[in-house]
Amino acid sequence: MRRMHSPTVRRRRLAAELRKLRLSAKLGSAQAAKKLGWPASKLTRIERAERGVAAPDLAALLELYEVNDPQTRNGLAALQKQSKERGWWYDYRDVFGGSALPDFESEASHIQTFEGLAVPGLLETPAYIKAAFRAGDALPDSVVERHLEARLERQRILEGHNPAKLTAIIDEAALRRMVGGTKVMYEQIQHLAHMALRHNVDLRVLPFSAGAHAGMLGAFTLLHFPDPLDTSLGFIESVASTLIVEEPHQLERLSEVFGHLQGSALLPNQTVDFLHRMLDDIPV
Template identity: 50%
Template structure:
């Protein structure tokens, strides 16, 4: 089975490769535009990954100008351009995920680190729990709730597919005690967490109340790493308007440090599983 890829990442990788090729050819953007006979904004859109489609003829013109003659290299760049045009499954949920889609990046992520202080992260939610979370916000029609839940459930495939992404989750203990939906829904969710925590690609840790203040008294965030060294890590910060992507190296590094700090306040994976089990038993005894 072929592993899904991120069109956005492929587009960014292509733009980075073309910028490097132009620099190696010792051409300024002005010189390249003049030689290619293009309008001023066209090259800028390609080099800044602002266009989804780079025509094969246009790409060949750039490769000829930059004196890239190796057939294998040229084909690899054409493959990137083709992949950048492919629409992922998430495109049918554009109204759910928005124009810059988290699943687009999750599709190709090799590792994801997530901190959550209020609810179970979407990648680990059960359908009923996800429905309750979505219904807890602004009034939403039953049809839209169903569609949002379905979209969220499709995201989870990255954890169980062939060559799954590795997921490291840090939860504040408050997540375990906040009963979302109903006690049975919450119990099912906690059992699901324990099941997922047994998978070799998933690590789940809890920051206990006893830890007091910790480094992640901030908005929930995820750090996504990618297998290709040309693709720098990015940070996704959940917001009321859908989410924010951070890509500047200092912003990414700040969140990496924060994740490391809060991980230092968390219990081990086995201790965390025991705590989840205790909370689950208490919840079941009240049902």
């Protein structure tokens, strides 16, 4: 699969570059905005990647910062154009809502995720996906199929010649819950055992025997990107919303928790053995 550019990631990268250029020009944010005749909030929002940059505005900024190198100007113009493109997930905005996770996933080089109650979305089988979306709500088949299509499209980042690396820790509780019944869970656990053998997937089960652990407050995901300018992000999803974590101290805390969870979880080879034992115990 051809890895796609993430417009949101490119907007963040462009914002970081523009802030660096302003600082190199020894201009304060308010000072630069005043010289451009802009409200101070406009430049602030651009540098925080809270809004895009129109081509004329980019040209004005580069003129103000005296950026004359053609390679730099062309590179920033390319970022500006890519930041306005629509990715595949735009067609599924009715499914994803305001969550930008699939957008960021498309360009992430390493995804770390912990799930305590369900199988991670990137590792779910079609039958499991359908059963999960039907739980609790009498959703029409058309809506369920729509969610299925979107979820399977998301999973394609783990395929191809340049797949993302996935490190997933799953609490045993998520595997013991019979989502969709024994047949669905047998197929799901079998799929996990298969995925665990992929070179880009590091799968670990956190067994009940580990007792209390650092992730008991809930699931979360950390995304890391290949370009140093693209800082890591954290995602914490709830029933009502998705929290995007960007502050360094918060990301450090999530990384610490993930490290503790890895220390408590089974090793990858132990996880495969554990999954096979589970298959032996499921009556099908």
